[in-house]
Amino acid sequence: MPQHLPFPNDRIAVVSITRHGIALAGKVVAVLPGATLFAPDKFRAEAAAAAPGAAACYAGKTGDQIPALFAAFDGIVAIVSLGAVVRLIAPHLKNKDADPGVVVLDEAARYAIPVLSGHLGGANALAGVLAETLGAQPVLTTASDARETLAVDLLGRELGWTFEATHDEIVRASAAVVNDEPVALVQEAGSRDWWPRHANGRGGPLPANIRLDVTRIEDIDPAAWGAVLWVSHRPLPAALAPQLAGKTVIYRPPQAAQ
Structure with missing residues (x-):
């Protein structure tokens, strides 16, 4: 591609x-x-x-x-x-x-x-x-390229998304992706066209361990996921912040993408 x-x-x-x-x-x-x-x-x-x-x-x-x-x-x-x-x-x-x-x-x-x-x-x-x-x-x-899975640090880059995460959070989320741990991708904002035809994407389907089932961050069970990738314009709810600390990468699409 x-x-x-x-x-x-x-x-x-x-x-x-x-x-x-x-x-x-x-x-x-x-x-x-x-x-x-x-x-x-x-x-x-x-x-x-x-x-x-x-x-x-x-x-x-x-x-x-x-x-x-x-x-x-x-x-x-x-x-x-x-x-x-x-x-x-x-x-x-x-x-x-x-x-x-x-x-x-x-x-x-x-x-x-x-x-x-x-x-x-x-x-x-x-x-x-x-x-x-x-x-x-x-x-x-790089493991994500060799295995043709999602690259956490490239998700949405060509769509103008930025991410908020520490180095350790990026490392933990990337490891969860390539080690086939369950990863929740919760998208509340931004274009849905972030997988095919982009630096992050591949020609095949999204890997099975990356799940799109949850549509709101409040519905997340933090204990069920190795990592959480959250695409939103909202601040992280205070009640969830301690439970998601260290395992969450937050992506911020441009406001115009809503």
Whole structure:
């Protein structure tokens, strides 16, 4: 299904350090117009030919460019070995809310491997775009993607939904989803079109452990569910808050979606 990036193409950097990789980087820039190709200065001519008007060359070590790339771009396609990329980015990692989505693409364009910030950072979606446009195979290792189930931190994102939850609540709800625990999805607001044709969705039916039976949060039996996903504009009822603490993710659709 078509992939949707959570950032514009001009927030994507394509990094390559070899002649053959630079040629492929030019193809990546062509399918992601607005992206910028970064290459060592010694390959300036090759980079300019591969991505006319969209090449930026640097002197010195590639590792020295990482802080600036992390600060200026939301998505990075690295046509560099996986191990080298891990070593290059490791000293600069902060957290999943701040780090860019990083995808490694091999020089033959066979595999697109999300390495960092697969969901919130958009690396999985970026790998999907490369798969669609270059014929690469996306290598997705996040559990929700591998099992083709709901991604808690992506639910409703393309519909403008935001979520309210701590890191631990997201982790607990995500674990409940992928471990086939009963998960209540209580939708009181927003578009119902949040599963198919979206970054969160899949081609098949909603997994059986995610239940839509309850339509009001007051009707929830907290003890019956491993996690509760609540889509609403209302504040959480005070009487339920203690019982749902730690196991609930609240989603806020735009008011206009009612």
